[in-house]
Amino acid sequence: MLTAVQPTPGNLTADRLPKGEDLAFDVDKVRADFPILDQTIHGKPLVYFDNAATTQKPMAVIRALSSYYETINANIHRGIHTLAEKATAEYEATRETVRQFIHASLTEEVIFTRGTTEGINLVASTYGRQHVTRGGEVIISTMEHHSNIVPWQMLCEEKGATLRVMPIDENGDIVFEEYEKLLSEKTQFVAVVHVSNSLGTINPVKRIIAKAHEYGVKVLVDGAQAAAHLDVDVRDLDADFYVFSSHKLYGPTGIGILYGKKALLEAMPPYQGGGEMIKEVSFEKTTYNELPYKFEAGTPNIADTIALKTAIEYVTRLGKARVARHENELLRHATEALTEIPGLRIVGTAREKISVASFVIEGIHPQDIGIILDTQGVAVRTGHHCTQPLMKRFGLPGTTRASFAMYNTKEEINRLVTGLHKVLKMLS
Numbered sequence: 316m317l318t319a320v321q322p323t324p325g326n327l328t329a330d331r332l333p334k335g336e337d338l339a340f341d342v343d344k345v346r347a348d349f350p351i352l353d354q355t356i357h358g359k360p361l362v363y364f365d366n367a368a369t370t371q372k373p374m375a376v377i378r379a380l381s382s383y384y385e386t387i388n389a390n391i392h393r394g395i396h397t398l399a400e401k402a403t404a405e406y407e408a409t410r411e412t413v414r415q416f417i418h419a420s421l422t423e424e425v426i427f428t429r430g431t432t433e434g435i436n437l438v439a440s441t442y443g444r445q446h447v448t449r450g451g452e453v454i455i456s457t458m459e460h461h462s463n464i465v466p467w468q469m470l471c472e473e474k475g476a477t478l479r480v481m482p483i484d485e486n487g488d489i490v491f492e493e494y495e496k497l498l499s500e501k502t503q504f505v506a507v508v509h510v511s512n513s514l515g516t517i518n519p520v521k522r523i524i525a526k527a528h529e530y531g532v533k534v535l536v537d538g539a540q541a542a543a544h545l546d547v548d549v550r551d552l553d554a555d556f557y558v559f560s561s562h563k564l565y566g567p568t569g570i571g572i573l574y575g576k577k578a579l580l581e582a583m584p585p586y587q588g589g590g591e592m593i594k595e596v597s598f599e600k601t602t603y604n605e606l607p608y609k610f611e612a613g614t615p616n617i618a619d620t621i622a623l624k625t626a627i628e629y630v631t632r633l634g635k636a637r638v639a640r641h642e643n644e645l646l647r648h649a650t651e652a653l654t655e656i657p658g659l660r661i662v663g664t665a666r667e668k669i670s671v672a673s674f675v676i677e678g679i680h681p682q683d684i685g686i687i688l689d690t691q692g693v694a695v696r697t698g699h700h701c702t703q704p705l706m707k708r709f710g711l712p713g714t715t716r717a718s719f720a721m722y723n724t725k726e727e728i729n730r731l732v733t734g735l736h737k738v739l740k741m742l743s
């Protein structure tokens with residue numbers, strides 16, 4: 316069980332905040348961009364605190380989607396007619412926007428996938444199959460999402476390799492010295508989450524990568540929860556692979572990014588075979604296309620890719636630093652307010668956190684909390700959050716998780732607190 320650790324309200328330290336903008340953040344103006352927020356649930360104004368599962372979409376993104384279908388829908392790359400050329404140009408423009416967003420050197424290093432999960436499976440099935448061998452070891456951490464556990468487990472089973480796990484402490488921080496001890500000549504890959512979806516912990520991925528590189532080992536970073544909250548600089552991190560999903564970044568579902576260093580991607584076999592990923596096909600032999608197309612078999616998710624560009628532009632225009640500062644304030648307010656509730660314990664009190672408040676209340680099942688909060692119009696996530704081994708580490712069946720985004724307010728957190736007092740009244 317987690318011992319009583321006093322949470323530091325708003326643990327995100329100033330030097331981790333994206334730098335740049337100092338201007339005030341107008342949350343009302345931001346909220347006006349998200350039409351879904353303006354509704355009632357069970358007769359109460361919606362409070363949406365399930366942002367770590369997926370964020371809501373601004374009107375600009377919704378418009379980009381419908382405008383694509385209204386004006387330029389066509390298949391890309393092979394067509395020579397005007398619409399095909401327009402669609403191709405817009406699709407490839409997203410690749411350049413993503414490149415800038417994550418500070419990659421080359422657009423060829425940006426591969427479109429269906430999401431984080433597919434990006435990890437792609438790397439496990441290609442780079443992993445090439446480099447993980449019998450007797451070898453793959454290191455992950457205790458706080459991984461199932462999507463950064465199962466593909467490596469499957470690979471290890473197939474190859475006769477062993478999955479090793481970096482331990483975490485009671486706060487939800489990786490014990491770095493233990494990670495160092497796990498690294499050895501046997502290590503063949505490291506896969507680690509940048510930001511934990513269950514705890515909010517920001518992991519020291521730059522240090523983790525540097526240490527693995529001392530052993531010549533490549534590292535994949537699961538950035539699903541980081542992309543919307545932190546400045547991601549794949550070159551500064553020296554990440555070999557970095558994956559994330561559009562839908563947690565105010566963009567559509569069904570589109571994600573795999574960043575990989577060019578030399579690694581070039582040496583990897585394709586993931587799926589089909590159209591687009593080939594140069595020439597005969598019944599005797601197929602030659603594969605260049606990067607990034609080698610990894611993009613079939614007609615891709617054109618509309619959602621194009622709308623992802625709008626989402627990234629939206630976040631960039633608001634300024635990540637401003638958004639992060641606002642979210643950090645929300646976390647600070649929530650941590651203070653929640654700690655006042657009798658029997659409530661915050662799970663995840665890491666040194667550096669994004670705006671995730673996971674908690675348990677003594678004697679009350681998280682699911683009951685979630686159901687009662689929903690009747691109050693407050694949407695939270697309850698359960699294991701696709702991190703069952705992490706829950707086991709803390710001796711918990713699950714938690715209630717409130718995760719905050721750019722459009723949330725302190726008043727909404729107060730609604731959560733009022734809702735929790737109602738839960739206590741009803742169930743304790």
Ligand code: PMP
Pocket residue numbers: 367368429430431432433460462463508510511512537539540560701
């Ligand atoms: N990793 C983390 C840390 C996540 O939070 C999630 C989504 N909950 C995933 C991976 C999987 O992302 P997706 O379902 O978009 O593939």
